[in-house]
Structures are given as structure tokens and as C-alpha cells.
Amino acid sequence: MESHAEFLRVETLDSALSEAIKRDWRTAPGLSARELAILTYVEKLTRHAYKMVAEDLDALRDVGLDDTGILQVNLIASWFNYINRVADGLGVGKAERAVGHATMTP
């Protein structure tokens, strides 16, 4: 999570925000109602995708997103879930496994 938080900090010049997201996005300062609605959807999609219901989109519509915006939220969140699994499943960005060590501590 370091790398993306790093970029977020540079982009928004708000280290408090990116640090809070690393811990718990719900504690992040200065999020708009629209941003809160987006991250609520994103969290459910990431943690419990099988629980999603049509009503989950209503909260996004309520903050002014149209269907293109909703699709964009879903696809960006889905893409990062994809890239996280590529990275974790193939050992991208992890320390090289030292030769002679059978396992790494998870």
C-alpha cells in the first residue's frame, strides 16, 4: 500500500489523508459526501463482492454519479483488486526469497 499512498500524498499534498487511508479510510479527514459514498461502495466490493445488491448503487446516484461514473468507480476498484492479486500471487514488490530458505513468513 506504500506506493499508492505515496502517490496520493504527492497528488493531493495531504499526507494526513493518505496516512488515514492506510489505517482506515473511515477516519480520513476532509472527504466529501460523494467521496464517502464512493469509498463505501468500493469497500463492500473489495471485501464482500458477493453481497452487492442493486440498492448499493442508489447511494452513488444520490451523490450525483451517473451510470458512466458508477461504471468508472467499479472498474477502477476492480482493476486495483486485479493488480493487487497479480502482485501478491506472483511476489511482485516483495523481498526476493533468499536462497536456502524454504519458506517466507507470511
Add this chain to the structure above:
Amino acid sequence: MPWIKTVSPQESDEVREAMMAQRPLYPAAYAGSPESATRLPQAVLDESIVASHSLIPEALKHAFSTFGVLMNPALPLSRREHELIAATVSSLNACFY
């Protein structure tokens, strides 16, 4: 480097072309000049995550092209919103990226 073999763009025309093909899709804030390269999200900038796809160059091209398309400023979400979503997903997944 990942736990699987990777192919560098120097070794393979196909890999180089795949890497080049996805770059123009990134918004101006991301691509082009050397100094703007430092503004790429590390998730994409980091050679390792791109290189991890390099045994299947077409997958590399399409996966990262998709990301570029999704960052298009003509779409409804703002730069800050892209980054909030990305950082939140990676954090929830406890992932370095």
C-alpha cells in the same frame, strides 16, 4: 522481481511494443516528459508490476491500457477520486500496490 520469469523490453520486440502501446492512453499528467514520469502511480511505474505480465505481452498491453482508459479526465471521476479508490482498495487488500 516477481517469482516468475520476466522478459525485458530490451530482449523482446513484442514486450517493448506492448509496453509502448499502453502508454499513449495515459492522461497527459502521466506520460510524456521524463519529469512527468515521476507522477505516474507507482503501481504502474514500478517496472516489476508491468514486467510481471511480460510472458504474455498481449495481456500486459490490454491490462495497462485498461488502466489508462479509466484515468481519462473526460470521464466523470476526478484525479483525486481515482487515487482515493486505488489507495483504499490496496489498503483493504493489505497490498503494497
